Amino acid sequence: MTSPQIILAADVTTNRQHANVAEVEQRLGSLELILGISAVRKTVLIIVLAVIWQVYASYLDNPLLFPTLSDTLTTLYDRFVDGTLPSRIWTTLQVLITGYVAGTVLAAILTILAINTRIGTDFLETMTAMFNPLPAISLLPLALIWFGLGASSLVFVLIHSVLWAVALNTHAGFLGVSRTLRMVGGNYGLTGLSYVMRILVPAAFPSILTGLKIGWAFAWRTLIAAELVFGVSSGQGGLGWFIFENRNLLDIPAVFAGLLTVIIIGLIVENLVFQTIERHTIQKWGMKE
Amino acid sequence: MLQAIQQNIDPTAGLPDVKTASEARSLLTVDKVTLRYKTPNLLITATEDVSFSVERSDRFVLLGPSGCGKSTLLKAVGGYMAPVSGSIHINGRPVKKPGADRMMVFQEFDQLLPWKTVLENVMFPLIVARKLPRREAEARAKEYIDKVKLTRATDSYPHTLSGGMKQRVAIARGMAMQPDILLMDEPFAALDALTRRQMQDELLQLWEDTRFTVIFVTHSIAEAIKVSNRILLLSPHPGRVKAEVIDVERARQEDGSAAALERDIHNLLFSESGHRE
Numbered sequence: 216m217t218s219p220q221i222i223l224a225a226d227v228t229t230n231r232q233h234a235n236v237a238e239v240e241q242r243l244g245s246l247e248l249i250l251g252i253s254a255v256r257k258t259v260l261i262i263v264l265a266v267i268w269q270v271y272a273s274y275l276d277n278p279l280l281f282p283t284l285s286d287t288l289t290t291l292y293d294r295f296v297d298g299t300l301p302s303r304i305w306t307t308l309q310v311l312i313t314g315y316v317a318g319t320v321l322a323a324i325l326t327i328l329a330i331n332t333r334i335g336t337d338f339l340e341t342m343t344a345m346f347n348p349l350p351a352i353s354l355l356p357l358a359l360i361w362f363g364l365g366a367s368s369l370v371f372v373l374i375h376s377v378l379w380a381v382a383l384n385t386h387a388g389f390l391g392v393s394r395t396l397r398m399v400g401g402n403y404g405l406t407g408l409s410y411v412m413r414i415l416v417p418a419a420f421p422s423i424l425t426g427l428k429i430g431w432a433f434a435w436r437t438l439i440a441a442e443l444v445f446g447v448s449s450g451q452g453g454l455g456w457f458i459f460e461n462r463n464l465l466d467i468p469a470v471f472a473g474l475l476t477v478i479i480i481g482l483i484v485e486n487l488v489f490q491t492i493e494r495h496t497i498q499k500w501g502m503k504e
Numbered sequence: 505m506l507q508a509i510q511q512n513i514d515p516t517a518g519l520p521d522v523k524t525a526s527e528a529r530s531l532l533t534v535d536k537v538t539l540r541y542k543t544p545n546l547l548i549t550a551t552e553d554v555s556f557s558v559e560r561s562d563r564f565v566l567l568g569p570s571g572c573g574k575s576t577l578l579k580a581v582g583g584y585m586a587p588v589s590g591s592i593h594i595n596g597r598p599v600k601k602p603g604a605d606r607m608m609v610f611q612e613f614d615q616l617l618p619w620k621t622v623l624e625n626v627m628f629p630l631i632v633a634r635k636l637p638r639r640e641a642e643a644r645a646k647e648y649i650d651k652v653k654l655t656r657a658t659d660s661y662p663h664t665l666s667g668g669m670k671q672r673v674a675i676a677r678g679m680a681m682q683p684d685i686l687l688m689d690e691p692f693a694a695l696d697a698l699t700r701r702q703m704q705d706e707l708l709q710l711w712e713d714t715r716f717t718v719i720f721v722t723h724s725i726a727e728a729i730k731v732s733n734r735i736l737l738l739s740p741h742p743g744r745v746k747a748e749v750i751d752v753e754r755a756r757q758e759d760g761s762a763a764a765l766e767r768d769i770h771n772l773l774f775s776e777s778g779h780r781e
Binding site: 413 | 582583584604607612614617628629661663
């Protein structure tokens, strides 16, 4: 009667633990590490585009239609130094932040009601279905009648542009939280608001962040567009009004400087603010799909 | 020595004759429970008139083919659904809603909170449900993380762990709460075969250490025999109690009695010619 036998591998090192760790883990090369950072890749792309702009505008040689990058940058620098641009940016950002925060808070209230009550769900679904397709800027004429010329009209329009995008995504995120996680929350005896804040919000954070990003993008575009329409009455006017004003003065490099500022602020928020949040939350948690 | 420790932890463990006297105060009693749930167009009866009781330090297994309502039954014990008729009592109190006295361990790997590290995951219920101070919760969490041999992964996030490690964290989280009963819903079903065997051994080792009470749902006869001391066999459509196997721990791998028991249970569950509707 023969029984099974175990024959150990001849190479003894494989039977010794931790002897081969150095070969298993190797650091990547530094060039590979640098190219792995998406910010680096994007910066390179922007530099290439800037060079194309400069070369093409110099070739065109028509500052009234298309000023060179260097002209634009000089104007940008001058307007920064003389304090015009910073004050315009500040005006714009003040209105923007007010509207954005108010919209987000309203969205939070609506979704918390929606997740806890059926009437809240119906209300949120009906309202988002109705208002999400409506461009916020189209409410501006109405807002001007209701709130007059000024920051409050802008804030109203901004709330409209932020609220539905954030609410829609947050609600969808809440509904997408897995049954298991919901049961875990129930198991811990969490109910009501503490259940929402401690389980649903972090579990749905990828969707919430997407909503906040979309809301930000809507708000930024809406605000610049709205300021183009009636900047002068909103105190001293923001960035949109700066662009409009300089077009009237045919100071095209300043128009470009204004546009560039709009882009730069957009980039900073998108690539610094939101990506930093993303890196410290959903990327760290392995929740980014 | 072993006898002394056993008695220290559970005075009834070594004395079978006391058991009948304390039957009235079982840790968990499930009495004639019928469970129904709705799908969009059907009302499904998951279990019908199921009764059983679980004593302290039992490793109680609910075993049956799919459709016998064993997971539904466990959810009812967990408080996630109310029975249509019958009653469930734990420590004499009726079960009405989910609570931390019955910690669940699920089959799914996503049961850990992905935004918390292993340590925070184990600490979280201790803080929110047990209201322990932070320092105490941390000490206890670390103790149980050590028990499941995850000391090295204490500060890792769940997405960096393997399936087996995630299930170990879930078990540590459940045990750290020192619940009346640990409810395990096919906790090893999604693991590969090798890891599953290892986890079964570790679970038994943990039970030797702390003698916790556990209800374990599985559809593997071999797993049921390995981990349990009592098995409740359920028949499907709807789930009814078919038999109860006691003193399962006496079945040994070496002399073939475990294999024989496995065969008996298999015949009992499947030999019957066609089930009645």
